[in-house]
Amino acid sequence: MxxxxxxxxxxxxxxxxxxxxxxxxxxxxxxxxxxxxxxxxxxxxxxxxxxxxxxxxxxxxxxxxxxxxxxxxxxxxxxxxxxxxxxxxxxxxxxxxxxxxxxxxxxxxxxxxxxxxxxxxxxxxxxxxSEGMPPVIPKYDDSLAVPCKQLCQRWSTSGDNDLDQFTPSDLTSLTSVQVVEFLALLVEQPPLSLNKVQKMNELYKLNDVKNSEVRFRWLRLCIKAQWKEAIPRVLDFVNEQGRMKFVRPLYRDLYGWEDARPTAIENFKKHRGEMHNTTATMLAKDLKLI
Structure with missing residues (x-):
């Protein structure tokens, strides 16, 4: 790294x-x-x-x-x-x-x-x-993160009736790594309302993005907002991806959403044979199957 x-x-x-x-x-x-x-x-x-x-x-x-x-x-x-x-x-x-x-x-x-x-x-x-976080946290240059934090703050604090302030240029002015950071910051916040997430997709066309790093964080936001129409897209993504950094958090998120839990378990069992053995074992533990 x-x-x-x-x-x-x-x-x-x-x-x-x-x-x-x-x-x-x-x-x-x-x-x-x-x-x-x-x-x-x-x-x-x-x-x-x-x-x-x-x-x-x-x-x-x-x-x-x-x-x-x-x-x-x-x-x-x-x-x-x-x-x-x-x-x-x-x-x-x-x-x-x-x-x-x-x-x-x-x-x-x-x-x-x-x-x-x-x-x-x-x-x-x-x-x-020693266990836990590193003993010392270096001071990193965060200048590229500033616009990401600002946009995250705007979405986090705006009301559902105050979404006209957002435009497609919010994201087009950012690089792909900044878009990833913006979404990652939102994942850390309390869940956005379903209305906000749907508006975000309408403006930014995030359902159409092919970048896996962006898709991963966008789908986590959709799960947190409990957007049921996003479940098939989440399953498509985890079935395409073999990387544990993507599939484990998404499966854990689905498992934590009671309505989506049976679908997540069913999908895992259906595709388990296509996975790397380590990935399959860790997911089985995440889904409380072993």
Whole structure:
């Protein structure tokens, strides 16, 4: 994840975009840790998996909590250029090998010998073994999130009789990653009224969007508003997608909606054989089938 966002920065020549994506990832991490894993042992960067089915421990924690640690280290050890040289040295040293976290830590200390006091202050073992959210939350640049927050606030606070203020240009003025953030912010808010969600679709044509990241968050909004006509679209999406980051939250949302629960379970049973075994097992647990 850390390297992926480095590549995004290079492609778009935008450090602000890298940090904007980091903010979005942090939001997903928070939901995973607090809602799904309930701050339990699998929220550690180094969980104890003795006698544990590895599938039970699979989550975005190593991706996003690990990213947070690396970004924090980058800010302490000299910035992006300095840390990228470390990454290159690390890859060169350990290419075509399988290593553990202790070896990574030893190499980190050996590379930054003049920063040992700084590294001691990070308390890496706390990062590795503590449960819950990261010990330190870096300060990310959130300038790209400002219009997303403003539009979210307008939709959240407007009344059903005050929707004429919204126009299609609300979204056309945003990039696709900002649209994703806008919808993600709305998902965190109390459910919108059905009237609002239908008006949003009328203006923004969100039912026609093919972008999976947008569709995922839009469908979560529809479920929260209990828009029954959206259920077939949700099922189409989860049947098309194999990624747990999409299908697990949507199935959990459907399960939490009593009227949609039987349909969700029926759909899962019908398509279980088409899923990756790990995905099928985790969904069965989400749907209280095992």
């Amino acid at each position: 850390f390297v992926e966002r480095k590549i995004t920065k290079a492609l778009h020549d935008s450090e602000v975009l890298r940090q904007f994506r980091a903010l979005a990832g942090f939001k997903e991490l928070k939901e995973e840790i607090e809602v799904v894993l309930k701050n339990g042992p699998y929220t550690r960067l180094i969980p104890d998996l003795k006698g544990v089915d590895p599938d039970d421990a699979f989550s975005i924690v190593p991706y996003e909590k690990g990213f947070t640690l690396l970004f924090y280290l980058e800010t302490l050890l000299g910035g992006p250029e300095v840390f990228e040289k470390f990454l290159r040295a690390y890859i060169e040293r350990f290419k075509q090998q399988s290593i553990d976290s202790d070896q990574w830590k030893e190499f980190l200390y050996s590379y930054f010998q003049d920063k040992r006091e700084v590294l001691d202050g990070v308390e890496l073992d706390k990062w590795f073994y």
